[in-house]
Amino acid sequence: MxxxxxxxxxxxxxxxxxALKRGLFVGRFQPFHNGHIQVxxxxxxxxxxxxxxxxxxxxxxxxxxxxxxxxxxxxVRRALDExxxxxxxxWIIPVADVHVHTLWVAKVAGYTPKFSVVYSNEPLxxxxxxxxxxxxxxxxxxxxxxxxxxxIRQRMLTNKDWKMLVPKSVATYIQEIDGVERLxxxxxxxxxxx
Numbered sequence: 582m583x584x585x586x587x588x589x590x591x592x593x594x595x596x597x598x599x600a601l602k603r604g605l606f607v608g609r610f611q612p613f614h615n616g617h618i619q620v621x622x623x624x625x626x627x628x629x630x631x632x633x634x635x636x637x638x639x640x641x642x643x644x645x646x647x648x649x650x651x652x653x654x655x656x657v658r659r660a661l662d663e664x665x666x667x668x669x670x671x672w673i674i675p676v677a678d679v680h681v682h683t684l685w686v687a688k689v690a691g692y693t694p695k696f697s698v699v700y701s702n703e704p705l706x707x708x709x710x711x712x713x714x715x716x717x718x719x720x721x722x723x724x725x726x727x728x729x730x731x732x733i734r735q736r737m738l739t740n741k742d743w744k745m746l747v748p749k750s751v752a753t754y755i756q757e758i759d760g761v762e763r764l765x766x767x768x769x770x771x772x773x774x775x
């Protein structure tokens with residue numbers, strides 16, 4: 582019986598290791614913006630796939646969470662398509678909050694495929710995943726002062742330019758669902774004006 586020897590180069594081995602790695606990125610994406618797409622591109626430079634967890638999936642129609650999980654998933658998918666990031670390299674998974682921090686990581690792990698590393702700058706998310714034994718890496722901020730969902734929602738409310746801060750496909754989708762008007766309606770009060 583003849584044995585066949587296989588030999589792979591260092592470059593091939595590193596490419597295989599990259600393909601087998603999967604990174605996890607958690608966000609509320611209220612809305613999904615240009616900073617988010619840059620983070621995803623950064624994560625994919627170090628991993629073969631990325632799991633994009635849409636956090637606080639149960640919330641919508643609130644000033645801080647105006648869009649539904651389905652709407653946010655649509656924004657993410659359209660932005661990924663626009664950026665020409667292959668769907669085969671991405672997982673988009675909504676996960677609702679459990680409001681018990683010690684259980685949240687287990688819930689995320691239960692809803693997602695296995696992952697090698699978590700990418701986050703949010704202190705509580707970092708702490709919870711580290712305490713659960715996961716490798717956690719910081720992500721570079723990309724123009725954080727303007728690439729902020731809070732800033733974008735504020736601009737929507739005050740009729741300032743917000744479309745330049747999100748992928749074109751996301752701006753188009755928000756217009757399709759009348760998202761700006763929804764946000765403005767949510768900011769109204771039923772108190773009598775004097």
